[in-house]
Amino acid sequence: xxxxxxxxxxxxxxxxxxxxxxxxxxxxxxxxxxxxxxxxxxxxxxxxxxxxxxxxxxxxxxxxxxxxxxxxxxxxxxxxxxxxxxxxxxxxxxxxxxxxxxxxxxxxxxxxxxxxxxxxxxxxxxxxxxxxxxxxxxxxxxxxxxxxxxx
Numbered sequence: 717x718x719x720x721x722x723x724x725x726x727x728x729x730x731x732x733x734x735x736x737x738x739x740x741x742x743x744x745x746x747x748x749x750x751x752x753x754x755x756x757x758x759x760x761x762x763x764x765x766x767x768x769x770x771x772x773x774x775x776x777x778x779x780x781x782x783x784x785x786x787x788x789x790x791x792x793x794x795x796x797x798x799x800x801x802x803x804x805x806x807x808x809x810x811x812x813x814x815x816x817x818x819x820x821x822x823x824x825x826x827x828x829x830x831x832x833x834x835x836x837x838x839x840x841x842x843x844x845x846x847x848x849x850x851x852x853x854x855x856x857x858x859x860x861x862x863x864x865x866x867x
Contacts, residue, residue, distance in 0.1 A: 738802065745799050748792055756785055 722730065732739065 738806070741802075742799060745792075745795055749796070752789060752792060 722728070
């Protein structure tokens, strides 16, 4: 498969401009995937294990905080699943686009071959058949003139 000039020159600006919203969404989800566990670890290490005996503020709200973080993580899961769905859909669209391009190129090459064959036939007709007709006509005219001039 031959790539276009933008792929060879590594110029992806048009493609990125066309899909900027998708890239923004993916970057947001990647940031959330990285930051939510990091925030949980930082919270757990710095707040709950600050004192060895445990502090009453952390001990009383442990279940509520766990539930809150669990809800936050559960809210992120549909976004991750949606992103995976978008990735599969875009991959499918890319495959269909490549298949359509292949079909269009094949049809274009068939059309080009038919056009060139027709042009070749017309040129052959003009230079071979018409030339022979012209030659025959000129020979008969000359012979007719020769016969007329003798008499």
